[in-house]
Amino acid sequence: MRAFRYEHIGPELTLYPIVCMHLGAPQSDEAFIKEHIQRIADDPTGRWVYLGDGGECATKLSKGDVYRQKYSPGEQINRAEELLEPIRGKGLFGVTGNHDRRIYKETGVDFAEQLCKGLGIFYFGNAAMARFVIRPEEGRRDVLEYDTFWHHGKDSSSMTPGKVGAAQALVPLADADAFFSAHSHLCLDLAPEYVAFLPPRAVQVQYRKVHNFICGCAYDSRVPGYAEEKAYKPIIPAYLSVTLCGDVSNHEGTANERKRIESKIYRADGRPWWEEAA
Ligand SMILES: [Fe+2]
Numbered sequence: 673m674r675a676f677r678y679e680h681i682g683p684e685l686t687l688y689p690i691v692c693m694h695l696g697a698p699q700s701d702e703a704f705i706k707e708h709i710q711r712i713a714d715d716p717t718g719r720w721v722y723l724g725d726g727g728e729c730a731t732k733l734s735k736g737d738v739y740r741q742k743y744s745p746g747e748q749i750n751r752a753e754e755l756l757e758p759i760r761g762k763g764l765f766g767v768t769g770n771h772d773r774r775i776y777k778e779t780g781v782d783f784a785e786q787l788c789k790g791l792g793i794f795y796f797g798n799a800a801m802a803r804f805v806i807r808p809e810e811g812r813r814d815v816l817e818y819d820t821f822w823h824h825g826k827d828s829s830s831m832t833p834g835k836v837g838a839a840q841a842l843v844p845l846a847d848a849d850a851f852f853s854a855h856s857h858l859c860l861d862l863a864p865e866y867v868a869f870l871p872p873r874a875v876q877v878q879y880r881k882v883h884n885f886i887c888g889c890a891y892d893s894r895v896p897g898y899a900e901e902k903a904y905k906p907i908i909p910a911y912l913s914v915t916l917c918g919d920v921s922n923h924e925g926t927a928n929e930r931k932r933i934e935s936k937i938y939r940a941d942g943r944p945w946w947e948e949a950a
Pocket of ligand 1: 769770771854855
């Protein structure tokens with residue numbers, strides 16, 4: 673697994689995982705994607721990470737409907753570059769997804785790698801750990817360090833408990849403050865888990881908080897296709913952002929206690945799906 677380190681000077685840094693755009697699929701809601709990209713462009717402390725499934729990547733031999741796909745896999749990369757142009761320079765790194773892997777399996781060309789090259793971000797393969805160092809002001813030494821784990825996500829069932837379980841199954845893989853995965857198309861900030869630990873020289877047990885984010889999709893499964901065929905409950909596009917706060921007020925607690933992670937969810941509820949995504 674690859675490591676990444678990013679230092680930010682300022683009171684907070686907001687991360688926007690971009691995942692499951694499924695460009696080329698009739699269900700890919702480009703209006704929703706554009707809206708989210710504008711949100712990132714408007715956020716001076718916003719940075720994004722590519723978490724896989726940027727393109728639908730249906731081929732003659734893969735799963736998915738190659739006949740209804742709007743763009744070829746090559747055009748899907750071009751479209752991603754066009755859409756993300758307003759936030760070029762705010763991207764950090766990317767990992768692959770199961771749809772990206774369809775192209776590699778048949779051709780040996782790593783779709784996610786080509787996409788990340790086009791977007792001008794590092795490419796880390798299947799998973800990455802990233803440390804974000806938040807320094808509240810230039811010259812301050814009281815930095816907070818947030819360790820994060822990034823993976824497209826495990827296969828899961830079509831039912832919500834299975835999707836939540838797939839995200840929770842990543843937690844034993846890494847020692848991190850926050851886990852980011854997707855694949856199930858849910859958008860959720862799960863209740864944090866608390867892990868007990870003994871700090872050096874401590875006489876008292878302390879607790880580390882572990883956040884777990886399921887990062888959503890821009891795939892509107894109300895648009896007829898795979899979900900309808902399988903009688904899955906429709907999932908509506910939604911993305912989230914996660915803010916890592918530098919601490920400026922409370923110097924009482926340990927670094928672990930002073931860390932603060934906050935999320936926001938942006939749902940495409942109430943949008944007329946037949947115009948936007950079809
Ligand atoms: Fe996926």
